[in-house]
Amino acid sequence: MPTDTYSEALRSLSDLGPLRVWSLLVTVFGDLAPDRPLDGPTLSAVMAEIGIKPEASRVALHRLRSDGWVTSVKKGRNSLHSLTPKGRTDSDAARGRIYGDDQTSEAVVVLTHGMVDLDLTAFAQVAPRVFLCNPAQPLPSDAMRLTPDSLPNWLGPQIETETMRDAYKSLHAVLVNIAEELDNGLNPIQIAALRVLIVHAWRRLTLKHPHLPRAAHSADWRGHDCRALVLNLLNRYPRPDLDTIKPA
Numbered sequence: 001m002p003t004d005t006y007s008e009a010l011r012s013l014s015d016l017g018p019l020r021v022w023s024l025l026v027t028v029f030g031d032l033a034p035d036r037p038l039d040g041p042t043l044s045a046v047m048a049e050i051g052i053k054p055e056a057s058r059v060a061l062h063r064l065r066s067d068g069w070v071t072s073v074k075k076g077r078n079s080l081h082s083l084t085p086k087g088r089t090d091s092d093a094a095r096g097r098i099y100g101d102d103q104t105s106e107a108v109v110v111l112t113h114g115m116v117d118l119d120l121t122a123f124a125q126v127a128p129r130v131f132l133c134n135p136a137q138p139l140p141s142d143a144m145r146l147t148p149d150s151l152p153n154w155l156g157p158q159i160e161t162e163t164m165r166d167a168y169k170s171l172h173a174v175l176v177n178i179a180e181e182l183d184n185g186l187n188p189i190q191i192a193a194l195r196v197l198i199v200h201a202w203r204r205l206t207l208k209h210p211h212l213p214r215a216a217h218s219a220d221w222r223g224h225d226c227r228a229l230v231l232n233l234l235n236r237y238p239r240p241d242l243d244t245i246k247p248a
Contacts, residue, residue, distance in 0.1 A: 005181050006190055010050065012174045013197035016167075017204060021052055021060035027200040029070065029083050030091040030098075032192055032239060037080040041247045049193040097211060098203050099234070102227050107212050108135050109146040116140060124159040124210045132159065134211050156218030164209060168222040171201055175229040179236075188240035195237055202230045 028046060029038065047057045061081065064070040069087040072079045083091060110123065110131040118140070123131040132155070139145055175198070186194065206223070214224045 005183065006186060006194070009174075009178045009182050009194060010197060012177065013194075013201050014051065016170055016174060016201050019050075019052070019200075021047075021056045022063045023204075024050070024052065024196070024200055025057070025060050025064060026069070026091075027203060028196050029081075029087070030094070030203075031195055031199045033242065034083065034088070034091060034095075036242070037082040038242065039075070039246070040079040040081065042242055042245055043081060045189060045245060045247050046192050046196065049189050050197060094203070094207055097206055098199065099231070101231065102214075102224050105213050106135055106147070107132050107151065107216050108137075109148055110139055111144040111146065112140060113142045120210075121208055122210050124212065124216075126155070126158065132210065132212060132216060137210075151213075151215045155216055156221060159212075159216070160218060160221060164205065165218070165220050165222075167205055168226055169220070171205065172222040172226050172229070174201070175226060175233065179229060179233060184236070186237065188244040191237045191240050192245050195234060195239065198230060198233055202226060 024047075028043065032038065032046065044054060044057065048054070061070065061072065064087075065072060068084055069090070070081055071084050072081045074080075109126070110118075110133055112118075112129045112131070115129065118125075118131060122137050123133045125131050133139075135147075178194075178198075182194075206227070209223075214221075217223065
């Protein structure tokens with residue numbers, strides 16, 4: 001059992017940023033149980049493998065239930081937890097950004113009629129009234145859409161933040177090390193914990209900015225490289241059947 005490299009992988013992923021337990025649970029449901037209930041003992045086993053204390057998980061579950069994101073029902077001595085319709089809708093809306101291939105090869109320039117507040121996770125502001133976005137992104141009704149033949153080198157440093165560039169560099173280094181050092185002999189609970197932390201680290205970054213082609217970014221941007229590594233690792237460690245990680 002590759003205990004040392006596995007433990008190091010979990011530690012490195014956890015150290016990338018503070019683990020907000022409620023947000024981590026969102027990742028657990030979205031990756032491991034998007035369309036079926038997750039029983040209490042199995043959920044507790046996954047969270048414990050990651051290093052989350054039971055009381056922290058209970059508080060986080062209560063918050064998600066209060067927010068209408070998760071529902072829980074008793075079944076015998078245990079509880080079954082599952083996404084609500086709202087939780088499933090929100091999870092499905094992010095699924096393409098998290099698990100989709102990097103097929104974006106172009107971007108469009110959006111010129112708005114006046115000063116507007118657009119979602120900066122979907123639109124990158126270049127100048128007043130001028131934005132850059134993915135061609136599939138719905139536009140304001142009165143906006144003008146322009147398709148540039150090429151994107152200038154100065155664009156990346158203008159639409160990126162140093163914080164996001166550094167965050168992607170850190171994630172990239174961790175993912176490269178996991179891909180090179182971690183063996184394939186993991187058991188189902190280890191695979192579940194590893195997947196959750198990989199998806200969580202990736203999700204926290206990729207949902208914070210527009211999905212633009214590599215040409216829109218600077219040479220220091222590692223977002224596209226991280227996507228390739230994430231998809232490779234998730235394919236290498238496929239989602240385990242929940243019944244195989246259920247405690248005895």
